[in-house]
Amino acid sequence: xxxxxxxxxxxxxxxGILLAAAGSAVGLGNIWRFPYMLGSNGxxxxxxxxxxxxxxxxxxxxxxxxxxxxxxxxxxxxxxxIIAPGTKWSVIGYIGVLAAFLILGFYFVIAGWTLExxxxxxxxxxxxxxxDDFRVALSDFSSGIFRPVLWIIIFIxxxxxxxxxxxxxxIERSAKLLxxxxxxxxxxxxxxxLTLPGASAGLDFLFRPDFSxxxxxxxxxxxxxxxxxxxxxxxCMITYSSYFKDTTNLQRTALEVTLIDAMxxxxxxxxxxxxxxxxxxxxTAGVELVFITLPNVFGKMFLSNFWSCIFxxxxxxxxxxxxxxxxxxxxxxxxxxxxxxxxxxTLFVSFGVLTLAILSSLSFGILKDFTLLGLTFxxxxxxxxxxLMLPFGGMLICIFVGWRVDKKxxxxxxxxxxxxxxxxxxxxxxxIRYIAPAAIGFVFLNELGLLRFLKS
Ligand code: PHE
Numbered sequence: 001x002x003x004x005x006x007x008x009x010x011x012x013x014x015x016g017i018l019l020a021a022a023g024s025a026v027g028l029g030n031i032w033r034f035p036y037m038l039g040s041n042g043x044x045x046x047x048x049x050x051x052x053x054x055x056x057x058x059x060x061x062x063x064x065x066x067x068x069x070x071x072x073x074x075x076x077x078x079x080x081x082i083i084a085p086g087t088k089w090s091v092i093g094y095i096g097v098l099a100a101f102l103i104l105g106f107y108f109v110i111a112g113w114t115l116e117x118x119x120x121x122x123x124x125x126x127x128x129x130x131x132d133d134f135r136v137a138l139s140d141f142s143s144g145i146f147r148p149v150l151w152i153i154i155f156i157x158x159x160x161x162x163x164x165x166x167x168x169x170x171i172e173r174s175a176k177l178l179x180x181x182x183x184x185x186x187x188x189x190x191x192x193x194l195t196l197p198g199a200s201a202g203l204d205f206l207f208r209p210d211f212s213x214x215x216x217x218x219x220x221x222x223x224x225x226x227x228x229x230x231x232x233x234x235x236c237m238i239t240y241s242s243y244f245k246d247t248t249n250l251q252r253t254a255l256e257v258t259l260i261d262a263m264x265x266x267x268x269x270x271x272x273x274x275x276x277x278x279x280x281x282x283x284t285a286g287v288e289l290v291f292i293t294l295p296n297v298f299g300k301m302f303l304s305n306f307w308s309c310i311f312x313x314x315x316x317x318x319x320x321x322x323x324x325x326x327x328x329x330x331x332x333x334x335x336x337x338x339x340x341x342x343x344x345x346t347l348f349v350s351f352g353v354l355t356l357a358i359l360s361s362l363s364f365g366i367l368k369d370f371t372l373l374g375l376t377f378x379x380x381x382x383x384x385x386x387x388l389m390l391p392f393g394g395m396l397i398c399i400f401v402g403w404r405v406d407k408k409x410x411x412x413x414x415x416x417x418x419x420x421x422x423x424x425x426x427x428x429x430x431x432i433r434y435i436a437p438a439a440i441g442f443v444f445l446n447e448l449g450l451l452r453f454l455k456s
Contacts, residue, residue, distance in 0.1 A: 008073050009167045009243060010244065010245050011168060012168050012172060013172075015176065016168075016172040016173075016175065017245070018256055019172075019175040019179040020171055020172055020175040020321075021240050021257045022175075022261065023175040023178065023179050023321030023325065024231045024237070024240060024321065024322055024325030024326075025258075025260070025261040025322075026179075026260065026261055026321065027231075027319055028107065028110055028318060028322070029229040029322075030264050030318065031265075031268040031290075031314065031315055032110075032268075032289065032290045032315070033228075034050075034229065034265040035206075035272045035273065035289070037221070037222075037225055038050070039205060039206065039269070040213075041221075041222070042210040042212070042214050043206055043207055043208050044206075044209035044210075045210055045211045045213065046213075046214070046222060047207070049222050050225070053222055053223050053226040054262055056435065056436070057226060057435075057436050057440065058226045058227060058229075058230040058258060059230075059258045060432050061227070061230075061232045061394050061397055061398060061432075061436060061440075062237055062254040062257065063250060063432075064397050064398060064402075064432055065232060065238045066237060066250040067241075067250065067405070067410055067413050068083065068238045069237065069239060069241030070241045070250060071083060071409075072238075072242065075093070075097075075235075075238075075239055075333045075335075075337065076093040076096040076097055076239050076329055076332070076333060077090055077093030077094050077096070077097055077333050078090075078333075078337055079235075079242065080400070081093075084400075092235075092393060092400060093238070095234070095392070095393055096234040096238070096393055097330055097333045099234035099385050099389040099390065099393065100234060100235070100326045100329035100330045101330055101352060101353060101356070102384060103234070103381070103385045103386075104323060105357055105360050106360045106378050106381040106385075107319065107322070107323055107326065108152050108353060108354075108357040109152060109361045109378060110319065111152075111316065111320070112148055112149075112151030112152040112154070112155050112357075113148070114312050114316035114319055115151040115312075116148070117295070117308070117312040118309060118312040121305050122305065125299075125304070126295050126296070126298050126305070126308055127299050128299065130296070131292060131293070134292040134295050138291050138292055142361075143364050143365030144365060145366065148361045152354070152361060153354065155316075155319075156350050156353065156354050156357070157350075159323050159324055160327075160346055160350040162324055163324060163349075164343050164346040166342065167243050167328075174321070174324065175324075178321050181317055182264075182318055182321075185310050185311075186264065186267050189311060189314065190271045192301075193271050193273075194274055196274060196278035196301075198274075198278045199274035199277070200274070201277040202275065202276060202277035202278065203270070203273070203274055206269050206273045223391075223439065223440070224390070227390045229261055230258060232390075232394055232397075233394030234329070234393045235329055236325050236328075236329050239325075239329045240325060240328070246416065249416065249420050250414055251414060252420075272294070275297050276289075276293060276294075279300045281297060290315065294311065295308060327346070327349055327350075327353070330349040330353075331346050331349050334348055359377050360377050360378040360381060361378075362377075363377035363378045395436075395437050395440040398436045399437050401432055402429065402432040407429060
């Protein structure tokens with residue numbers, strides 16, 4: 001079955017489509033998580049495996065999501081109902097909508113932090129402070145109640161405004177404005193970092209392959225990172241591609257989004273490590289790298305406030321275009337499935353995620369002792385979504401498109417009814433039918449193993 005609704009809204013231009021999809025993919029996953037994972041998992045060796053994962057697993061899933069979205073012209077849950085009516089496949093879509101909600105529940109907390117750090121960059125000085133000063137400052141701030149929540153409210157309000165304004169005027173326009181801004185800031189910061197004395201030590205650290213660090217667990221978390229970073233496995237790309245035009249080249253768009261996402265992740269590494277090494281600071285892991293190590297680096301630079309300010313603007317812009325896409329998954333679902341207006345749907349989602357995000361934020365402070373499976377609320381949301389729901393969703397999407405969808409219909413959609421070529425269609429079908437679900441299933445089982453481990 002195909003959705004013949006020609007009145008449905010679409011993005012306006014090819015560049016708008018590309019920037020909106022790339023905006024979803026490029027986020028905190030690229031600028032904060034990727035460089036640290038690369039740095040601590042064998043540099044160039046990790047990079048090679050990462051590139052392998054995005055090309056042979058992430059990209060096929062993205063193409064599959066583009067097929068589902070554009071073919072059905074529907075939200076993530078409705079899409080499966082339209083393509084496979086009367087079946088249980090729509091469960092994949094419901095899992096996706098739920099995942100969007102839960103990811104926002106923790107993502108908004110970090111997004112709020114980026115605003116706090118923009119504010120601090122403007123109002124305070126980072127000069128003459130030690131790593132410990134920054135560590136104490138972060139923990140004082142994040143364990144508080146009003147300040148982190150205030151920033152979350154502001155970030156959600158910005159999201160709310162953009163998403164409620166609609167697909168073309170809100171989402172597409174903001175992506176066209178924010179993505180070039182992100183790119184320009186990233187280039188400026190890369191140049192600044194690379195021209196610092198001793199920058200080459202950072203590049204060395206980043207690109208020197210060290211295969212001794214590669215083991216099965218690194219392999220598996222690399223795959224997880226690839227999915228999270230490409231925004232696949234939960235219906236985000238289904239929702240966005242439902243707004244694509246009938247003439248949009250799906251294969252090329254997926255390839256471009258994947259390349260942009262990988263390139264920005266690598267550039268983030270180029271921006272961070274030379275600077276960190278230039279000032280003789282140890283590249284530490286996780287949240288620390290961006291909120292403790294980097295302010296410390298900026299404090300040692302000439303014009304420190306300027307550099308830290310534009311860095312945190314970069315981070316918040318990256319987070320914004322990603323949160324918009326997550327918000328849209330849930331909003332489109334409520335709007336179309338529950339038949340309520342877009343404005344109302346946006347309002348429900350905004351208030352829903354606000355509740356979750358407040359709970360996550362408080363789990364750094366007064367709620368830090370409320371744990372499940374040994375995880376705080378924030379960590380639990382992160383764990384359930386990125387580690388369980390995305391791989392599971394990605395695997396089901398592969399199985400759906402690989403086994404349930406008629407190859408002729410799939411090929412017709414992916415070639416715009418024969419008007420563009422798809423040279424590797426047979427290889428693509430093989431990947432999506434056997435290789436990708438098997439590999440993703442492997443990641444998933446690994447994580448389930450972890451879950452049992454955590455329970456005992
Ligand atoms: N890809 C985004 C990032 O790298 C996160 C994201 C995941 C966005 C899933 C949408 C869907 O930060």
